[in-house]
Structures are given as C-alpha cells and as structure tokens.
Amino acid sequence: MIPKSHPRYESLIMRERIVKGMKDGVVHLTGLIAHGRGEAFDYLIGEKTQDFADYASMAAASHLKIASKPVISVNGNAAMLSGKDIVRLAEETGAKIEVNLFHRSKERIKKIVEMLEKFGGGNILGLEGNARIEGLQHDRAICSYDGIYTADVVFVPLEDGDRCEALKKMGKIVITVDLNPLSRTARNADVTIVDNIIRAIPNILKKYKEVRNPEKIIKEWDNKKNLQKALNFICERLKNFY
Numbered sequence: 748m749i750p751k752s753h754p755r756y757e758s759l760i761m762r763e764r765i766v767k768g769m770k771d772g773v774v775h776l777t778g779l780i781a782h783g784r785g786e787a788f789d790y791l792i793g794e795k796t797q798d799f800a801d802y803a804s805m806a807a808a809s810h811l812k813i814a815s816k817p818v819i820s821v822n823g824n825a826a827m828l829s830g831k832d833i834v835r836l837a838e839e840t841g842a843k844i845e846v847n848l849f850h851r852s853k854e855r856i857k858k859i860v861e862m863l864e865k866f867g868g869g870n871i872l873g874l875e876g877n878a879r880i881e882g883l884q885h886d887r888a889i890c891s892y893d894g895i896y897t898a899d900v901v902f903v904p905l906e907d908g909d910r911c912e913a914l915k916k917m918g919k920i921v922i923t924v925d926l927n928p929l930s931r932t933a934r935n936a937d938v939t940i941v942d943n944i945i946r947a948i949p950n951i952l953k954k955y956k957e958v959r960n961p962e963k964i965i966k967e968w969d970n971k972k973n974l975q976k977a978l979n980f981i982c983e984r985l986k987n988f989y
C-alpha cells in the first residue's frame with residue numbers, strides 16, 4: 748500500500764488504478780503508454796490546474812450548457828481514472844454516456860459499461876455499435892446512433908487525433924481533455940483542456956454549476972490562443988526552474 752505521506756502519492760495511485768484496469772480488462776495495454784505520456788506532460792504543467800485549463804473548463808461547461816444533445820465518450824483510461832466523476836457530470840448536464848473505444852472489443856465495452864453502472868450510470872450506450880463515424884476505416888469508426896452519431900456536442904477525453912478530426916468534419920463541437928498541448932486532438936478540438944482528467948472533470952462540473960453567460964464565453968473563446976498559453980507556461984516554467 749502506498750502511504751498518503753508519499754510525495755508522489757496521487758501520481759502513484761493513478762498508476763495503480765491504470766495497472767489494475769489493465770489487469771481487469773478495462774484498460775487496453777497501450778493505455779499504459781498513453782498514461783505515461785500524460786504523466787510527462789503533467790510534470791511540465793506542475794501537476795496542477797493552471798489558469799489556461801481553468802478557462803478551458805469554463806468554455807467546455809458553456810458548450811455543455813447550451814448543447815441540445817451532448818454525449819460523453821468514455822474509453823478505458825477515462826473510465827478507470829474518472830468513471831465516478833463522469834457519471835456525476837452526465838447526471839448534472841443531462842449528457843448521455845457512450846463507451847467508445849479506439850481498440851474496440853465487445854468484452855471490454857461490456858466491462859466498462861458495468862463499471863459505470865456500478866457508479867450509478869444508467870442507459871450507457873456503446874454495445875449496440877449501430878452507426879459509423881464518417882471518413883474513418885476499421886472498427887474505430889463504430890459508434891452509437893443515439894449517442895455520438897447524432898450528438899451536437901461530443902466530449903471525448905484522451906482521444907485520438909484522427910477521430911477528433913472526423914467528428915469535426917461531421918459538424919460536431921468537440922471538447923477534449925489532453926495533457927499534451929501539441930497533440931493532433933488538442934489542435935483539432937474546439938475546446939482543449941490541458942489538464943489531468945482526474946482534475947478536469949470535477950472542474951467542468953463546478954464551472955457548469957457556476958456559468959451564467961455561456962454564449963458570451965463561447966464567443967470569446969480561442970482554442971489555439973489558449974493552447975499557446977499552455978505552451979508559454981511550460982516554456983517559462985522550464986526557463987526558471989533552477
């Protein structure tokens with residue numbers, strides 16, 4: 748057991764959760780690699796929600812506020828790290844949850860659906876796989892007609908760049924959480940929250956309850972400018988580190 752006094756307690760707990768998820772068949776093997784990449788960027792932003800992430804969470808909450816058919820797409824890593832908070836966010840915003848995997852397998856979808864149901868989630872989509880994201884080949888195009896396919900706003904934390912781009916081409920508003928401000932997903936999304944998913948989801952929920960002027964926030968939002976702020980922050984931090 749990791750003692751709470753360990754200086755890297757939270758980071759180690761996240762690692763344990765991801766490893767457990769992999770052993771239980773929830774997280775894909777490559778999810779370990781994705782997590783490691785995320786950890787490296789989390790170090791660079793100081794493992795805290797910085798101003799640029801806070802502002803992006805407000806923009807994300809604003810989109811969710813005015814969406815008519817919001818959907819939260821959940822993969823193995825997101826379910827394992829933030830399953831409980833995702834269920835809470837869906838409840839508060841009225842968004843549907845769809846388990847949508849990059850490395851699709853019915854068995855893993857089933858396990859993730861069951862896990863989210865244990866956290867109180869209902870009507871979780873994903874298993875039916877009765878529609879396709881246009882312009883993508885292979886199984887990673889499969890989605891739910893009542894979920895991602897007909898959604899107006901899709902929240903896809905820890906997503907792959909290709910699918911993010913395809914969702915944009917389908918005319919969707921795409922919100923993502925990605926610790927890597929340079930990733931194709933980060934660059935293609937309408938709102939990119941450069942933060943760890945474990946901090947980002949509770950923050951979106953908080954902003955959702957607070958936001959009073961979503962249209963104004965969306966009008967003023969500039970994703971590229973905010974990503975540049977994240978990069979500037981990292982550069983400044985490194986320049987003055989020692």
Ligand code: PTJ
Binds near residue numbers: 777780783847906944
């Ligand atoms: O469960 P599946 O089959 O859908 O697969 C999920 C993964 C994450 C393995 C798959 O989507 C994948 O390979 O993703 P990528 O292309 O590696 O992108 C994941 C992005 O998420 C990377 O840019 C990471 O920096 C970022 N990331 C990883 N962990 C976190 C994170 N961002 C926020 N919070 C994290 N904890």
